[in-house]
Amino acid sequence: MARIGVxxxxxxxxxxxxxxxxxxxxxxxxRNKDVVAISSVSGGSVANGVVAHETDYRQxxxxxxxxxxxxxxxxxxxxxxxxxxxxxxxxxxxxxxxxALALATLLAGVVVTAVDGLRLLAGVLxxxxxxxxxxxxxxxxxxxxxxxxxxxxxxxxRDGRPTELSAVRRSVDHVFCTTELQSGDHFYFSPGFVYxxxxxxxxxxxxPLSTAVQASACLPGAFAVRRLPTARHRFPPSAGPAGPAAxxxxxxxxxxDNMADQWLVGLAERVRRPDxxxxxxxxxxxxxxxxxxxxxxxxxxxxxxxxxxxxxALVRIKSVMYDVGTSLRRSELVRWSARAGLTGGPTGALVxxxxxxxxxxxxxxxxxxxxxxxxxxxxxxRAARAARAxxxxxxxxxxxxxxxxxxxxxxxxxxxxxxxxxxxxxxxADLLLHSYVLAACNLHVLLDYPLPxxxxxxxxxxxxxxxxxxxx
Numbered sequence: 001m002a003r004i005g006v007x008x009x010x011x012x013x014x015x016x017x018x019x020x021x022x023x024x025x026x027x028x029x030x031r032n033k034d035v036v037a038i039s040s041v042s043g044g045s046v047a048n049g050v051v052a053h054e055t056d057y058r059q060x061x062x063x064x065x066x067x068x069x070x071x072x073x074x075x076x077x078x079x080x081x082x083x084x085x086x087x088x089x090x091x092x093x094x095x096x097x098x099x100a101l102a103l104a105t106l107l108a109g110v111v112v113t114a115v116d117g118l119r120l121l122a123g124v125l126x127x128x129x130x131x132x133x134x135x136x137x138x139x140x141x142x143x144x145x146x147x148x149x150x151x152x153x154x155x156x157x158r159d160g161r162p163t164e165l166s167a168v169r170r171s172v173d174h175v176f177c178t179t180e181l182q183s184g185d186h187f188y189f190s191p192g193f194v195y196x197x198x199x200x201x202x203x204x205x206x207x208p209l210s211t212a213v214q215a216s217a218c219l220p221g222a223f224a225v226r227r228l229p230t231a232r233h234r235f236p237p238s239a240g241p242a243g244p245a246a247x248x249x250x251x252x253x254x255x256x257d258n259m260a261d262q263w264l265v266g267l268a269e270r271v272r273r274p275d276x277x278x279x280x281x282x283x284x285x286x287x288x289x290x291x292x293x294x295x296x297x298x299x300x301x302x303x304x305x306x307x308x309x310x311x312x313a314l315v316r317i318k319s320v321m322y323d324v325g326t327s328l329r330r331s332e333l334v335r336w337s338a339r340a341g342l343t344g345g346p347t348g349a350l351v352x353x354x355x356x357x358x359x360x361x362x363x364x365x366x367x368x369x370x371x372x373x374x375x376x377x378x379x380x381x382r383a384a385r386a387a388r389a390x391x392x393x394x395x396x397x398x399x400x401x402x403x404x405x406x407x408x409x410x411x412x413x414x415x416x417x418x419x420x421x422x423x424x425x426x427x428x429a430d431l432l433l434h435s436y437v438l439a440a441c442n443l444h445v446l447l448d449y450p451l452p453x454x455x456x457x458x459x460x461x462x463x464x465x466x467x468x469x470x471x472x
Contacts, residue, residue: 001034002284002447005264005346009326010042010217010254011291012418013076014353017428018291019047020069021435021461022351028062029440029450036281039175039188039263041253043291043418045216047072049209050155052174052191053163059171070469073428075154077465080422087150095139102132144214144223147420152210162208166191173279175263176216177253181225182245186256188263189215193277194233199245200275202233215250219418221315226250236275254292258326261288261333268345285447286348288333289435292326293354293414349446353434354414356406357396357441364389364445385445392441395451409434425465432461 006026008019019040026032035058040048047069051057054068075081082088109125112118152162168174169191180187180196187196189212194202207228215226228248253260264286270276300316302309333348364386396402413434416427423431436456443449 003282004031004035005037005039005267005283005286006035007260007264007286007288008038008040008044008048009260009288009290009292010044010252010258010418011353012043012219012420013046013080013423014413014416014418014431015043015291016046017073017076017423017431018351018353018413018435019044019289020073021432022287022289022439023047023051023057024062024066024069024432025436025439025443026449027057027060027065029452030061031449032060032065033058035172036283037173037175037264037279039177039260040216041177041258041260042217042219043420044260044289045176045213045253046151046155048174048176049151049213052168052170052172053156053209056170057172066464067469070464070467072155073432073461073464074466074468076423077425077428078422080420081150081154082147082420084421085150087154088146091139091143091146095136098132098139099136102129102136105129105132141224144218144226147217147223148208148210148214151213152208156208156210156213162210164204165189165207165209165212166204168209173281176212177257177260177263178212178215178218178250179253179255181249181251186253186262187248187250188277190277192279195277196248199230199233199248200236200238201277202230202235205232205234207232216253217420218250218252220251220255223252258292259288259290259330259333261286264346283346286346287351287439287443287447288348289351289439290326290330291353292323293352294323294327347447349443351435351439351442354410355438355442356403356410357392357438358403358406360442360445361389361392361396365393384448388445388448388451391451392445395455396441406434425462428465429458429461432464433458436461 004026006023009015011018023032023038026035038048038051038057050069050072055065057065060068079085083092105125106129109122109129112122112125115122156163158167173190173192176189178187178189179185180199183196183198185197187199188194189204189207191204194204194207211226211228214223215228218224218226226248228250230245230248256262264283267279268282271278300312302312330350330352333350364382367382367386396406409430412427413431416423416431433456440449440452444451
């Protein structure tokens with residue numbers, strides 16, 4: 001059977017559920033036993049981390065796997081992690097209270113300065129207000145560490161202690177992708193290694209799994225850059241332009257590659273480098289599960305406060321840069337996958353959140369019809385895909401009403417906000433259903449993966465949100 005690499009994109013808890021839906025499909029159809037690596041960024045890394053922590057994915061049948069990830073689904077639907085979420089609420093309230101106290105003290109100092117004979121008091125108030133403000137900024141700067149602890153307490157702990165990254169080494173290589181700001185490269189955390197092009201290969205060195213996940217999900221602006229000392233990783237002495245740097249300076253993996261495919265693409269060539277991790281697997285197929293849809297028209301309204309307007313513009317600029325990079329990678333994925341069918345190397349397929357399950361099937365079925373019922377004797381692969389596309393259309397039901405419902409669901413999925421707060425049971429179930437069915441349809445047409453005999457019932461996914469469950 002083909003050796004499969006799966007890439008889980010970023011996008012907050014939207015991406016967590018989107019990635020999980022595709023993994024549920026693979027497990028149900030028995031193709032999880034062929035998965036050798038799962039790479040991830042940001043929200044996809046939450047799903048990747050929980051799967052690594054709770055089970056050996058290759059060995060877990062569909063129903064068993066669903067029960068092991070039930071706590072994650074329930075959490076994303078009904079609890080949430082940050083702003084708001086029970087594990088971080090105390091921190092957020094404390095931050096707001098400290099900031100409000102600082103501003104109130106500063107305002108009182110300004111008012112008192114106008115009162116004769118109270119200038120000493122005014123000075124005390126202004127000084128205290130500035131100290132409180134500095135304290136609030138210091139607390140604000142700790143938000144990444146707070147989320148790290150919340151991830152450990154919620155998902156990644158055993159016997160009351162945070163689980164180490166090296167402790168979840170499985171038959172599947174779970175790779176968490178971050179962006180290292182000094183080198184401008186992707187940096188990878190795995191239970192068996194840590195690696196950056198300019199750092200070389202090191203060891204996990206007791207790093208908590210929660211830290212690898214949080215660094216991968218360190219969305220710029222929302223969370224502070226993570227500085228992690230390099231000594232524990234034992235990089236080679238030649239790393240960096242002048243030896244190993246003292247710290248890794250890490251932000252969200254999506255800054256470099258929001259589809260998380262860069263670990264998987266070109267792996268066979270990269271492992272020939274002496275400083276690259278010598279992994280014990282090769283890839284025949286790459287499945288990219290992408291939860292970030294392209295930008296649509298959205299009016300930009302600035303603010304009458306210049307500084308706020310500049311901040312809003314920077315946020316939009318960041319979104320455009322993410323979108324351009326991801327759009328180009330999606331296009332390139334289609335191109336290199338087509339070339340691979342002719343020249344060898346891994347083939348690929350995309351499970352893209354903006355698509356209806358009809359999209360790929362329609363494209364291949366129309367191509368076959370235009371060719372007179374087939375793609376021609378000189379293109380047996382395209383003819384086979386066209387036949388499988390018609391099987392997908394039969395399963396989905398080729399009528400306008402069903403097409404409209406899937407279009408509506410695709411719109412609902414792609415417009416789910418990029419957050420780490422609870423999504424709600426209905427939206428969570430819809431994301432899982434959409435991802436599961438889209439993966440089944442696209443992977444059947446493109447890679448001949450099994451097609452379910454019937455479409456899954458939405459109630460199956462809704463049930464996963466109803467109770468926390470527990471690890472098996």
